[in-house]
Amino acid sequence: MKILVTCKRVPDPDQKIRLQADSREIDSENLPYILNPFDAIAVEESLRIRETHGEPVEIVAIGIGVEECDKTLRTALAMGADRAVLIPWDSFLDPWNVSGILEKIIQRENPSLVLMGKQAVDGDSNQTGQMLAARLGWAQATFASRIEFQSGGKLKVERETDSGIETLGLNLPAIITADLRLNEPRYASLPSIMKARKKPIERIETSELGWAPDPKVEIINMSMPQTSRKKVRLTDISDLVARIKEALKTN
Amino acid sequence: MKILILGEYEKNGMKRATQSAIRFAQSIDPDAEIETIVIGWQMDSVIQDFKRWSNVLIADHESLAVPTADRYGRLLKTIVLERNADILLGATTTFCKDVLANAAGQLGGAMVGDIIGHDNRDGELLFQRPMYAGSVVATVRLIGTPKILTVRPSSYPPSAETGEIFTTTKMEIDAAVLPDLVRYEGLRSQSSSRPDVTEARVVVSGGRALKNSEDFETIVGGLADALCGATGSSRVLVDNGITPNELQVGQTGKIVAPDLYVALGISGAIQHLAGMKNSKTIIAINNDSEAPIFDVSDYGMVGDIYQIVPDLIKAFHAD
Amino acid sequence: MQNKSKNFDVIVIGGGVAGLSTALQLGRRGVKTLVVDRGALGSGSTGRAAGLLGQLRGSIAATSMLMDGVKIVQDLEAQCQCEIFVQTGSLRIAETTERAGEIRDLVAMGKSIQFPIETLDAKQVAELLPYMKTDDLLDACYCPTDGHLQPAELTSAYIKAGRQAGVEYKTNCRVDSILNEKGKITGVQTEQGISHSPIVVNAAGPWSYLTAGSGDVILPTASIGHYYLTTRPDPEQTVDRKSPAVRDRHHRIYSRPESGGLIVGMYEAEPVEYDMERLPDDFDMSLMKVARDDFNAALLIHAAQQRFPWINERTPMTLTTGIMTFTPDGKPFCGKMDNLEGLFHCTGFSGHGIVQSPVVGVIMADLILDGSTKYDIEAMEADRYYELPGFQTRSEIKSKCAAMYGSYYGRVERPEILSDSE
Helix, strand or coil, X not given: CEEEEECCEEECCCCCCCECCCCCCECCCCCCEEECHHHHHHHHXXXXXXXXXXXXXXEEEEEEXXXXXXXXXXXXXXXXXXXXXXXXXXXXXXXXXXXXXXXXXXXXXXXXXXXXXXXXXXXXXXXXXXXXXXXXXCEEXXXXXXXXXXXXXXXXXXXXXXXXXXXXXXXXXXXXXXXXXXXXXXXXXXXXHHHHCCCCEXXXXXXXXXXXXXXXXXXXXXXXXXXXXXXXXXXXXXXXXXXXXXXXXXX | CEEEEECCEECCEXXXXXXXXXXXXXXXXCCCEEEEEEEECCCHHHHHHHCCCCEEEEEECHHHCCCXXXXXXXXXXXXXXXXXXXXXXXXXXXXXXXXXXXXXXXCCCCEEEEECEEEEECCEEEEEEEXXXXXXXXXXXXXXXXXXXXXXXXHCCCCCCCCCCCCEEECCCCHHHCCCCEEEEEXXXXXXXXXXXXXXXXXXXXXXXXXXXXHHHHHHHHHHHXXXXXXEECHHHHHCCCCCHHHEEXXXXXXXXXXXXXXXXXXXXXXXXXXXXXXXXXEEEECCCCCHHHHHCCEEEECCHHHHHHHHHHHHHCC | CCCCCEECCXXXXXXCHHHHHHHHHHHHCCCCEEEECCCCCCCCHHHHCCCEEXXXXXXXXXXXXXXXXXXXXHHHHHHHCCXXXXXXXXXXXXXXXXXXXXXXXXXXXXXXXXXXXXXXXXXXXXXXXXXXXXXXXXXXXEECCCEEECHHHHHHHHHHHHHHCCCEEECCCCXXXXXXXXXXXXXXXXXXEEEECCEEEECCHHHHXXXXXXXXXXXXXXXXXXXXXXXXXXXXXXXXXXCCEEEECCCCEEEEEECCEEEXXXXXXXXXXXXXXXXXXCCCHHHCXXXXXXXXXXXXXXXXXXXXXXXXXXCCEXXXXXXXXXXXXXXXXXXXXXXXXXXXXXXCCCCCHHHHHHHHHHHHHHHHHHCCCCCCCHHHCCCCCCCCCCCCCHHHHHHHHHHHHHCCCCCCCCCHHXXXXX
């Protein structure tokens, strides 16, 4: 079985974000970048499937983006992915276009399972997996908190929804997007880091894939809702209630 | 403009989140033709309620009894194309994120999610949406139609009831054309009714001032429930066995950045701040007026949480 | 708005434990003191520290200082009604004859000064630490009065007691330069204006070599990355809150209990070095993160696994990294140099700032007010590298400090796994 895992390079979500002077992009200077945490969960799940699956499993990590995505893919390889593919691209892509590139890669790689983070923590769109499933006509299970392989290529997936844990049965091929509680990703072990240095990262240009951009979302500008703490002291409970309501509403 | 809204319901009525989506639809175009789509099976009482808010498009069929993205997504695509809709939208919920993005994947992909504000610039709709966990708000426009949107319910108040009873249209459903890629095997409610601390929009956290587990539950848990939020805890409570480890916010615990973080009796050691200082709004209550937590808070109140919080909980339950 | 220009007797740059403790002791002696920090108090190395307290050091002077420190902490606990010192006891273990020899020497030294210490065999160690691999141990010694200081609790107590003693604190305020007139300190220039004082204490930790200023006097510290992991509580590996800290020099690791899990840290042979001047102005140590494929983290996990076989790369845990201030000999700089009258240094604690801070505050207050102290601080003199060849450029200093860090637990041994695959 072949599993394809998406690996997006994103700024560390715990760092302070700044905007560029033109307010159209964030200022990436000095910003540490990491493997999207939800994608790390997807990578971890693929490793666990490989460890427990009866048959051999090949795990292919896919990155789309700038040259530095190399490092992000290297993280997935060090965690244990078998090989990686980078599709170089150096400007903004909306979920429709990301799913378009992934569709082409999937046609080329023919995986039976695609694991992705439920969203990337930069754009926070939460759309790419669903759009990809729709494009391919594959089974879709978003927000997965548990994945269980059953006999005959069947899968049981538990999903975290607003109303509770939903259970779905799927046949392969399928797209599953990982939620937080699916697992806790491992750190790479020493032997695994050493091995990863020798693993290949293949580069495939979008032109080779026969894909051309088709933008659907244009970012006009960005703003920072808040820059510094207000540090207001309140003495009245009703003021406190009003401030809490305000925080719930405007955010 | 023709706007379709994917409706959500519970027991016998429309969810408030959908009412917010209706309000949003009305506010982007007061003259819009709005229809709320209700999908399911045997929903008579639900439909009665939906009629109070907008025109209703009913997809009532045994093959739609359970909400799977493949079927619902395909159905929505068909409806949008048949009715030549400009916009298909819903609230930002797990259901709409799952189904609408799938539909968008079949409808050309002009989608923006989790809208918290909008503008009309020279006839063109611009949408505000949070990115980077809310530290950035982006203004975006969509290229092409139909446009697929999800709207954050807390940003738009629920639509007002006018007393009018709207019309309903029942669709013919051809189950044979619907895909059958997933089997719905059931739903169970989560053991904890509270969301996970790392994902919640509201986190209420307790610190040293809490004397035992019962007090933590009453005070921190009580306020969290009143605000539909998660509970968190400082390290010292975990250390003293008052709270379980998975609630710990801080350097060696979870890192959170909710819209609202309420720190109750937490002094604000740097080890704790490392786990929550990127929260959008921070409110602190502490009896030590010099506690460092006040330096990172938007609003602070000096006093005893055992006296202040029960009053707060009452105020929210009174609503 | 506050008055932009204010007068103090002493200004302490850096609100970590060293600066906070110094300010507390000065405040208690009636000195009008201000602590200025670029971020929040305790937001630098202090906030990332593990706080292990092993009182038995290589010298009697250093040992008695740490023992006095415990008394100061106990007074603070009483004053602030908190628990800072967790007395877990500590173990040093040996799996080679060379290490066993070190332990014998240590036990002899401890006994000679009536420090509580005893030798244990592997079986006794196993009873004390059921979650640790012990079948390869040749020797071990146990110090029942050791433990750790909880960094967060200690920091809050210094601030609380400091406030009661009249110390003022200014946070989120970077110091741009130390001001002097004709070689005499006059105050500090901060991003919020000038504050005046005839005495300034440089307790800026990793930044202290920058704070000391350039020119002909160089403060020989380097800023070195350090890692530890904290496992999450595991019902199958209960780590008692009072279970002893461990130092395993062979594997270059230490451990102690933390919130039901275990902290394991490592002094790796080839540490990460930081040039503080290259970090962004708003660099925040408390937000430092460890990547999933960080090499030093992998080294640490590998080393931890040798001693705690249930720990591996899949164990639920948090990796913490921070920056330590190391000196070429691993001893701090406490005191003044000759270049500027009124400038004192209090930095370079080389991974032991938390536990040294209680007594260091007393020493600094002694030096500032009396010009001398009852403690034997010869090894800590700030000017001991002054004009010493080989310690005059940043690159010389950095490599010597990094080497000190790398050999902190003795001879450098590479894990077999690295020699196998390279």
